[in-house]
Amino acid sequence: MDVSAEAQGIGSWLRLRAVKSKGHPALVFNGAELTYDELADRVDGIAAGLRARGVSRGDRVAYLGDNHPSFVEAMFATARLGAVFVPLNTRLAAPELAYMLADCGASLLISTPALAGRADEAAAGSAQPLVQVRVGADGDDGAGDDFEALLDAPPLTDLPDVGLEDPALIVYTSGTTGRPKGAVLTHGNLTWNALNVLVDYDVTSTDRALMVSPLFHVASLGMGCLPVLLKGATVLLQERFVAAEALASIETLRATTISGVPTTFQLMADDPTWATTDLSSLRLMTCGGSPVPDRVREAYEARGLRFSGGYGMTEASPGITLLPPQHTAAHPRSAGLAHFFTRVRIRDTATGELAGPGVAGEVEALGPNTFLEYWGNPSATADARTRDGWLRTGDVGLLDEDGFLVIADRIKDMIISGAENVYPAEVENALMALPGVTGAAVIGLPHERWGEVPHAVVTLAPGAELTSEAMVERLSVSLARYKVPRTLEVVAELPRTASGKVPKRLLRQRYDRTGAP
Incomplete structure (x- = not known):
């Protein structure tokens, strides 16, 4: 397909990569590899199948499932059509999922076999008709087509013009009022966030990034999967996190990077195979969510490994700051420095004025990675921005003299x-x-x-x-x-x-x- 058919959206990435990185593995899952050219061909075919089932520009396509190549394929195929991808948290109950499907007005729901029952229940409660597609469905599944059947549609001959300002994702984040809000992330938000990662983490085309955290989380997707694919490196997908399996994958697949939360790394360090696993291929470990406990940090440092921490939120796609490994010893409780194309400031909550170094206040962020809006919720969108356009995080922190951010507390009771x-x-x-x-x-x-x-x-x-x-x-x-x-x-x-x-x-x-x- 002619790559000039669309503009700058993330849907163009894989077709461009198919030329630049032909034959190089893009995804590895359960021992099988998909090269960039193979992945691009599948994405084009799936986009045609989605179009044949009524998906067009601006429509919402939801996905419910653990880490699987179909997640990546569906996301990029949706982007090719100028439609909006809605990744759903697999840990949510059916009524919660039904609310999200209804709220975003999803027209199609893709689900994996393990989540089929919950997908059916959520679809039934979404108060609107939904086309369902199953990954790995057999011919007797009356709930919807098999995902592979999408590839049977006639090839697309035209694609919409998708720009950086167009919506790409709706990612739901829980709201303080008890109802989740759908944060709309544009193609530009995701692109600039990926560029932040490429610049600040020195991602290379030879990296092999082990994805053990769920892709429906914007941290795993935005800080891991998307930047790696933009660079032309390899994503090693693990369906779900199991400590022993993650350690085995690092050794056998020669993973160079891995990201997670403190619990991820604690469980790996506590696993019986920890001491005998070859970790020599690892060069970068990123950890978010909260500071790494001292005993976990010390366990990895004893193996010659250091963490790179960070701070972010869904509305920032999600990166706001990072703490490079070389600064972890000097700033163990810091969330790091602002990402390259992002700015951070502190506003004194008592005076409403901007705070100087060492003074705590609400953390505010500005950059092309900050979100467009909350879906269908203009009042919440307005509340999330300052008058001059900065994102209000709702978190309390301070900046030291060198610009390192320390998160002190949360304004919200999250x-x-x-x-x-x-x-x-x-x-x-x-x-x-x-x-x-x-x-x-x-x-x-x-x-x-x-x-x-x-x-x-x-x-x-x-x-x-x-x-x-x-x-x-x-x-x-x-x-x-x-x-x-x-x-x-x-x-x-x-x-x-x-x-x-x-x-x-x-x-x-x-x-x-x-x-x-």
């Missing part, structure tokens, strides 16, 4: 559990829907493995009862398991301010902040 964002308002709404619950507050308590886990504090009507076991059973129907509180405390009364709000700070002071619940 809990980060195993790198998953948990917003208390969403969980509190679910708790309040339970019979007999008259008040609810959810806070994060420290946990050795997951960083934080939700803890619920509730008040009950006279005669009502609620146990931790009953709470987990009831909430697991409507919430992802990582959002369900691990522990429950029933109190006679919740502390409240004059305006009726529960001051979470007072609740946290009741607990030992140094140990797991």
